[in-house]
Amino acid sequence: MLILRDITLRVGGRVLLDGASAQIPDGHRIGLVGRNGTGKTTLLRLILGDIAADGGEVTYGARESVGAVAQEAPADDRPPLAHVLAADRRLAALTAEAETATDPDRIGELHARLADLGAHRAEARAARILSGLGFNEAAQARPVREFSGGWRMRVALAGALFAEPDILLLDEPTNHLDLESALWLESYLQSYPRTLILVSHDRGLLNRIPTEILHLFDGKLTLYTGGYDDFEALRRERQAHQKALQAKQEAQRRHIMSFVDRFRYKASKARQAQSRLKMLERMEPIAIAAEDPTVSFDLPTPEILPPPIVALEEASVGYDPTKPVLRRLSLRIDMDDRIALLGANGNGKTTLLKLFAGKLKPLDGKMRKPSKLEVGYFAQNSMEELHPRLSALEQIQALEPMAAETKLRAHLGRFGFPQAMADTKIAKLSGGEKARLALALICRKHPHLLLLDEPTNHLDIDSRQALIQALAAYEGAVVIVTHDPYLVDATADRLWLVRGGDVKPFDGDVADYRTMLERERRAARAEEKAEAKAAAAEAVAPADEPVAPPPAAPAAPKADRRARAQAREKLAPLRKATKELETKLDRLNAEKARVDGQLADPATYDGPAARLSDLTKLSSDLARAIEKTEEAWLAAHEALEAAQADEADA
Structure with missing residues (x-):
């Protein structure tokens, strides 16, 4: 059992945990939630032992191990499979010793312990985890240094899953995954046999994996039974109950004060009045948990254009004229379309968005679109293009130098940037605030078509819900790429499968897609x-064995x-x-x-x-x-x- 007892933790003079306590039983799957900046990642580092608390204590079971995804992704000549196998240090150490041991008794003991750890199936299990995270057989044999940072982080995640510590800590594990790998990870974690503490802003993940939700708010920890939606309902009920108790207490206070005011100066009632004053002094005020500040924004309404707003006719697109990524595409987008792109990383989803955005031209075929079409393209690197020394207002003024300041402030306000925040330097904004600013910038010209490539990577749950609501009210077309299945279900009414150089409509929903992927993996x-x-x-056949047996006499x-x-x-x-x-x-x-x-x-x-x-x-x-x-x-x-x-x- 993991026990957090009266934990106090300060970072940079700011109190993140103030006498926080929680008990997490063995084998439970916990979703750790709280607004950005409340200290969720810091709490995981405390449990892992990377930092020490200013007060209180963290205790584990006598032999419990704690593990997490490595902060730095591996980058050497070993293949992913070797890295994953090495992540289980007990297994790796015993295997190395068994290869050099000479004492028969020790050899027998080592093989018994290796059998207990499942060494005979370790390589197959590691390969299966890597396969689920998107590494095919060829990729599992390549040197890790040849992969991008995102793929190397997948190797680190695979290692943490393979090691299977008694307490596994995962902080936003789907951020470097595509939808296919995120769906696999969800299925894997649903049957994780040990204790799991998961930080995620994926509402669907938090509904389907945790057995309890641990809420970090105002320096305290509160444990709720069930998934995220259940937590929200229970918290609303608790707040309503507290408000009712507070109202009742206030009415009681007023009644007592009324008695005191009437009889304070009457000798016959003075003793009773003094008694009631002492009662008021002993009455503990009922505190109501403060509401989390809500995030909301709305997308500007575009001018209506006749359909289709984009049409592809036998179009091919790519980066090398001799090797198109996508070929012979015949697709159309209308103003009321809500389209999500499915397909594993590397199949061309981002390439297709770049074609729609005008960042790439068709290699052949045609792409037709109205001359008035405005496109808002949220790329995965959109936040990196923000200038940290500028404020949000200065950033948009640099793009719209002729626009009135009042107009620009009103536009930023629609995306959750009131006056004070609009004047804050971008370097001081959180990841979610930077994402909302990037979205505000691409929407400044009232786009008819929004292209969103992983827009929720840095948004917390409330901001994701605000985005879903904003997209529901938006009157233009949306094409979205995301690893968040909840976002797909909540926003898209059409699915396109990008695979094998082609793009085709997918007849079904995310659940159907999950079933198809599982069947293909089997x-x-x-x-x-x-x-x-x-x-x-x-390999074991004799070297001099004939290639084919001599022909037998034909049977009757x-x-x-x-x-x-x-x-x-x-x-x-x-x-x-x-x-x-x-x-x-x-x-x-x-x-x-x-x-x-x-x-x-x-x-x-x-x-x-x-x-x-x-x-x-x-x-x-x-x-x-x-x-x-x-x-x-x-x-x-x-x-x-x-x-x-x-x-x-x-």
Whole structure:
């Protein structure tokens, strides 16, 4: 059990934790929430042991290990698989010792401990985690130094997951992931067998993974049962109850003071009046938890243009005329479109946005758009283009030198920048405030089309909700790329799948996409195992073995038919078992998608708490059942392939 007892912590003279306490039982999954700047990351560093508290204590179980994602991504010649295997230091140390040990007793002890740690399946488990985070077999063999910073952070995340510490700390783990990897990570964490403390601004993630929410507010920690929506509902109820108690106490105070004022100077009532004054002195005022300041902004209304506002006709786009990234695209965008782009990183989602934004020209084909079309493009590096020495007002004045200051201040105000904040230097703004400023800058000309590439990376939950509401009211078109499935579900009514050089409409929602990815991963793992098995068989074959056996005398037609019938009869049970397991997997995935859809529905959290608890447990049970069934399916598939190979050799 992790116990935080009366923790006081100051950073730069500012008190982040003031006598904060919490108890986290073993095996619970905790979502740590609070507004930006309240100290969530600092609290994780305290639990990890990187910093010390000014007061209070942090205690763990006698043998509990604590782990987190490395702050610096690896960058050397070792492949990702080697880095991930090395992340489990106990396993790595025992493996190294077993390779050099000479004492038979020690060798036996080492192999027993390695067996307890699952060393025989360590490499397969590490490869599976890397695959889930987007590394195919070829990428797992490349030197880590060849990857970008974002991909190296994925290696660091894979290492933390593989090490499986007793207490795992994750701080915004999806920030460097695409939607596909974020969906995999969500499924993985839902069945994490040990204690997990997760900091995230992804509302969907916080609804589906944690068993409790730990709220950091005003220097205190409060633990709530359930996911984020459940936490919000319970907190609203608690605040309403506190307000009711405060109103009752104020009425009681007024009644007592009325008695004192009437009888203070009457000798017969003086004693009673003094008694009531002492009662007032002993009455503890009921404090009401302050409301979090709300964030809101609205997008400017564009002029209506006739459809389509963008049309591609057999267009190709890329950076090298001889190697287009996307080919022969025929797409259109209308003013009322809300489109989310699906597809793993590297398939061309950002390239497509750059084409729509006019940053790239078609290599061939045509792109048609009205001459009046204004496009607002929020790129992943938009925040990096802000000048830290300028204020928000000075930044927009540099882009609009002829505009009146009152007009520019009014525009900034629509994005949550009142006068004082508009005059604050950008260097002093938080990441979320910089993101809102970047969005304000691209919207200054009332765009008809908004292109948003990971707009929520630095937004907290309230700011993300404000963005969702602003997009719902926006009268222009939106094309969005995001790793946040909640944002996709809340904003998009059309999905485009960017894959293999093509862009096609995807018929379904995020749950359907998740099911498709899981099915493809199962098939890919089965194919990889089959290839590995065939390669191993080829490697152990005698060197002088003939390439092909000498041709046998043709069998009589009747005997040949009988042999084929017997072979089919022998393989039938294996085929049936494989098919039944595949059907069961599809059914389990569909059921989990249905349950997760209910958990993602805010209305679920307004109903009975028992139903919410049942749904949460059912989702976890289904995740475990899917994993077990998947393993059984792979085993049955391998058995079928082995039997088919034996029949072929016979």
